[in-house]
Amino acid sequence: MASAALRNQVATKWQDAFNRLNRGQPGISGLMGFSEAWSVASEFLYPKDLGDPPKDFNVQHVKAAFDVLIQCRTLPMLLENFVETMRQRQYLITRDVEAFMAEYENSNDPGIIAKLTLRLCEWYAAWAPLVELGQTISAAYVAHFQTHVFSVLPPTFAGGFKALISATLAAFTDPESVPDAALVQDPNLWQCFETLGLTERYEALISSVCYEHIENHVTGMCAGKWDEQMLSKLREWMADKVVPWMLLPYARGAKTAEEARAMLQGVGSRFDFHVCKTLCDLRTKELFDIIIDYPESAAALQDLKECLQRVDQRSQLVQSLRKANKRRLLHPGADTKDILTQYVSIIRCLRIVDPPGVLLYKVAEPIRRYLRERPDTIRCIVASLVGDGESGDSLVDDNEPIQPLQGPQVDDYMDPNWDPEPIDAGPDFRANKPSDVISTLVSIYDSKDLFVKELQVLLAQRLLAVADGNYDNERRNIEILKIRFGEGPLQVCEVMLKDMTDSRRIDQHVQQQNPSILHPTIISRHFWPSLQSSKLTMPGQFKKIQDIYAKEYTAFKPDKRLRWLPHLGTVQLKLELQDRTLNTWTLDELMSRVGLTERTASLKALFAWVDRGVLHEESSENFRLLEQAEASTVPRGAAHRPIIEDEPMASTVAQEQAAQMRVYWRFIEGMLTNLGQLPIERIQSMLKFAPGYDQTQEQLAAFLEAAQREGLVTFSQGCWKLHR
Structure with missing residues (x-):
């Protein structure tokens, strides 16, 4: 049994509750008033169906009832009752949601999502308590209503809502693309989004719709269009089309234009950033082709420059362009001249995008490394310097002033216009930043x-190829090269040019003494590059003509002698046949008669006569002289003839270096024999004592690698040793 103290405590609490509900009135009249107030409040808050008659209550009467409940401190109990009643009636909302979503899933029409949103707002308004009843009731109602709505929306609603937001944006930017523009432009729609909490719940989704719309517009408007700047047009499109839409989700409460501008400042900056980022991504992806199309694509480069100032994607640009260069440019199938042409375009384009040259330095390094490994790179660059046919037109800009080669630039910290290095510049950046294209190459x-x-x-090759004696073009080239390389390095070229003019003067003198059909070019052996040698012996009367000319030359220049290189000369022949008995000659017999030892050169000469219809190839390496031209215009076996390329008259630098290194192999072999295995630095330092050695350590490394492929040396643990 309960103790007396407990019974007294319960009795006290019951009496307090009774007094509170009865409000100190006699009898139970207070309780009767409380009961009436509870009934009025409960009936007023009851969630009715949309088809039921509207609520007909006196507002003052309702407020008085709520005041009674507040005085009796039973408002929390009323809210619990209201929430429970809402939970029991939520099936009405669920029914509508399921019906609308089933219709949307069958049609994928975003207009149905708009209708569902407006319908939910009708439910919200039908069940909402009066604002005058206080913030507590309103807040509890909003929280429980939104919680139920979110709980019954299926997963497909998010996709439908996104499609609806896209339709509202498209109605502003391209109304013709939206079939039901009037519905998605309903002014009540965005108010319903805010009332139902959809704007806050799907804030990221709404932003993503705008981002995707920007991306699609930028791609459709700017892809492949490089001849005009597009960034300013994109910003005009944003101001005219997108910003009015942005007022709906991001500035609904603004009352003035200034207030709306302040509310849109943050989100507007994000969307402008995305415009620049999307255009930057597009131009970065297209950059390789933009460079090919330069200078017509200069406007696209200006856009890219401005975008990079807004969006920090310099490293992505470097990686993308380096990857494109590796895939499309730096491979064996690309001609060296094409690689150099693209490299020059890269230099000019990236100087527009990034004047300090950091991007160029990072992009160019793999190209420069690849070009160093190609044996004909120097020759292609040199050909561009002297305007050698097509090779010079693509690399040297006629509008670019001719200036001396520039070395590494040193920072002048006393210069008031000095700027620090860009933050992403490497430690060797300044050491590789010449300003003009030729210096860069x-x-x-x-x-x-x-x-x-x-x-x-x-x-030497160009001078020997001149047939009319006009050397003005070569003289002009030498003067230009003097500006670039200086007077000293070009003295040998001056001697070569002087030899050509002296040769014509000497030939005129010899012709006056003893006229001859022979007109040789006489050069100074010590001042010319190594010319290709041959054991060709001039046949018959040609040998006698050479001897007579040499005798006259010695009489004119007693202290000099001629060493003939007949394989480098040309001859004009007129053949008259059908006056002799002819025999068939084999290749070996012909080579023996003229003193040739190289079968390739001999075949090349014979095939030249075969192509002119003078010789006929009877069988492999067996030729017959034709007295009468054969009916067939295509020589037999021509389709299967090996391709024989012309060799330059003068040896290239690479050939000379290879020959020179073979001479120094004896020194290297002696070192490794006497001292055992050595690092390349030690080999290089010891070779410097060899007479005439001027190779770099990189050239020595290339030679040792070639010797390793031939099985002469091996490399292990950083040292080279002879292969035993």
């Missing part, structure tokens, strides 16, 4: 001596 290699030697080789 020459800087691929450590020394310009290689270029000077190749210039001498190329000039």
Whole structure:
């Protein structure tokens, strides 16, 4: 049994509750008033169906009833009752949601989602308590109503809602693309989104719709269009089309234009950033082709420059362009001239995008490394310097002033216009930043001596190819090269040019003494590159003509002698046949008669006569002289004839280096024999004592790698040793 104290405590609490509900009135009149107030409040808050008659209550009467419940401190109990009643009546909302969503899933029409949203707002308004009843009741109602709505929306609603938001945006930017523009532009729609909490719940989804719309518009408007700047047009489109839509989700409460501008400042900046990022991504993806199309694509480069100032995607640009260069440019199938042409375009384009040159430095390094490994790179660059046919037109800009080769630039910290290095510049950035294109190409290699030697080789070939005695073009080239490389390195070229003019003067003198059909080109052996040698013996009367000319030359120049190179000359022949008995000659017999030892050169000469219809190839390496032309215009076996390329008259720098290194192999072999295995640094330092050795350590490494492939040496643990 309960103790007396407990019974007294319960009795006290019951009396307090009774007094509170009865409000101190006699009898139970207070309780009767409380009961009436509870009934009025409960009836007023009861969630009715939308088809039921509207609520007909006196507002003052309702407020008085709620005041009674507040005085009796039973409002929480009323809210619990209201929430429970809402839970029991939620099937009405669920029924509508399921019906609308089933219709949407069958049609994928975003207009149905709009209708569902408006319908839910009708339910919200039908069940909502009066605002005058206080914030507590309103907040509890909103929380429980939204919780139920979100709980019954199926997963497909998010996709439908996104499609609806896309339709509202498209109605502003392209109304013709929206079939039911009037519905999605309903002014009550966005108010319903806010009332139901959809704007807050799907805030990221709404932003993603705008992002995707921007991306689609930028891609459709700007892809492949490089001849005009597009960024300003995109920003105009944003201001005219997208910003009015942005007022709906992001500035609904604004009362003035200034207030709306302040509310849109943050989100507007994000969307402008996305415009720049999308355009930057597009131009980065297209950059390789933009560079090919330069200078017509200069406007696209200006857009890219401005976008990079807004969006920090410099590293992505470098990675993308390097990957594109590796896939489309730096492979054996690409011609060296094409690689150099693209490299020059990259230099000019990236200087527009990034004037300091950091991007160029990072993009160019793999190209420069690849070009150093190609044996004909120097020759292609040199050909561009002297305007060698098509090779010079694509690399040298006629509008670019001719200036001396520039070395590494040193920072002048006293210059008031000095700027610090960009934050993403590497430690060696300044050391590889010449300003003009030619200096950049020459800087691929450590020394310009290689270029000077190749210039001498190329000039020798061009001078020997001149047939009319006009050397003005070559003289002009030498003067231009003097500006670039200086007077000293070009002295040998001056001697070569002087030899050509002196040769014509000497030939005129000899012709006056003893006229001859022979007109040789006489050059100074010590000042010319190594010319290809041959054991060709001039046959018959040609040998006698050579001897007579040499005798007259010695009489004119007693201290000099001629060493003939007949395989480099040309001859004009007129053949008259059907006056002799002819025999068939084999290739070996012909080579023996003229003193040739190279079968390739002999075949090339014979095939030239076969193509002119003078000889006929009877069988493999067996030829017959034709007295009368055969009916067939295509020589038999021509389709299966090996391709024989012309060899340059002068040896290239690479050939000379290879020959020179073979001479120094004896020194290397002696070192490794006497001292055992050695690192390349030790081999290089010891070779410097060899007479005339001027190779770099990189050239020595290339030679040792070639010797390793031939099985002469091996490399292990950083040292080279002889292969035993």
